[in-house]
Amino acid sequence: MDTDEQLSERDRSAAPPEGWRTRSRSVRSGPGSRPRFPGRGPWRRAGVLVALSVAGVSLLSACVVQPFLIPSGSMEPTLRTGDRVLVNKLAYGFGNEPGRGDVVVFDGTGSFVHDGRSGGVLTGLLREAAAAVGLAEPDGTDYVKRVVGIGGDRVTCCDERGRIKVNGVALDEDYLLPGDSPSQVPFDIVVPLGRLWVMGDHRSDSRDSRDHLGEPGGGTVPVGRVIGRADWIGWPARHWTSLTVPEGFARVPDAPADGRGGGHG
Template sequence: MDTEAEHTERDRSSQFLRGTNPARTEERSRSARSPLSLGRLSLSRLSLGRAGLLGVGCAVAVLLFGAFVVQPFQIPSGSMEPTLQVGDRVLVNKLAYRFDAVPERGDVVVFDGTGSFVQEPPRENPVTGLLHGAAAALGLAEPAETDFVKRVIGVGGDRVVCCDKGGRVEVNGRAVDERYLHPGDAPSRVPFDIVVPPGTLWVMGDHRSDSRDSRDHLGEPGGGMVPVDRVIGRADWIGWPPVRWSGLDPTGAFRGVRSPDGAHG
């Protein structure tokens, strides 16, 4: 018997059993470089590209939605406690004052205080400002230093006085029962007697002892009045954190107040 031939045959059989046939190894190597594999790689890259474009498109859509419809606004201070707390994200309705609608007494509004609360906006790096603005528009960063959130107390033509004999704010001669105030706060420790010019608003925080508002700018240009066209929108909902999810219901504090022309507010 030819033992050499027998060993050779066994070696070939072992290679086939172990799956190490050189011909098959070469075949797998070729298949790895086949057009089908290259096609799959191209498809994977294309899918990643589409996912990237989809992500950019979603981000742009969110920014546009925030610019024209509803924008998240992060509460940076306690000036509106207990209604709004530090870290709350309120959803600002930018359509609230479109189509000839105007802010009303009791509304909680977000506005640009340039020219009223801030005489000169702070200078900042344009790129940094753009990135911060985008983050703020998504509610991921505190708002610009020129943006404020307060409650409307007087509208154009109103006479707002503090305080009456009971220590309350009066609007057009009627005392306002401000149940939304921070517990223990007085309606105001700063006396004032003003008439709100047409097209402007007199605004105050709910936490009167911790709020810089119209009262603090009486002696400055504009007298603390906020132009209506500087109002960004009305805060209608608390969207974050989840335990605070709620709508900001209208207050009935000004229900009995008459406008200067005699109509009820």
């Protein structure tokens, strides 16, 4: 039988040599090891999630729905300064084109703007990134207006009651800002095929197709420059609503097939 003295000697001989834990620790933290820093894992995961979220929002904004910050009162009372609308970028895919009464966002380069974009490349990229999520005003070449005439339509102003006529039919524009007349500027234009005649709902405070009558294209906007259709007001919450086509446009007949527009009626 082992005595107490033999047991204590065996315990001492089984014990690790002095300094063993220190050497073991130094080996584990040598050049080939990966030091662990508290919190590094969670921060890295959070960074990845943020990057993926930003990429997802950017992709959604580029291809499907883009928030658009309303920069002025030219579309009042339908859209107010500071409203954020959601622009449906798929609305005019698969052969669909803008229709009369649609509220559209478009790039006015070549129609409303002839000087191109201003500012440096970096400034432009930062603005585009902020505008893509509705945090900044859109580029100076982007506009939001209502389509009044499409390719082939004859749009005239005004009849004896001061109303705009499209293909001979007078529009009852109850969406205009109260007190505004349909237009103080007379015009008579046949919209070229593949282009749009657009106007703001606040007619006395809107720079629209009327302001570019004497320029190439006669103030009309190419369909190919349309970014999308404004379908919803997403912010502020008290303005939440969908944007629908006013009923008056349903009475407008299609333009004649010869593309010369309708008569005065």
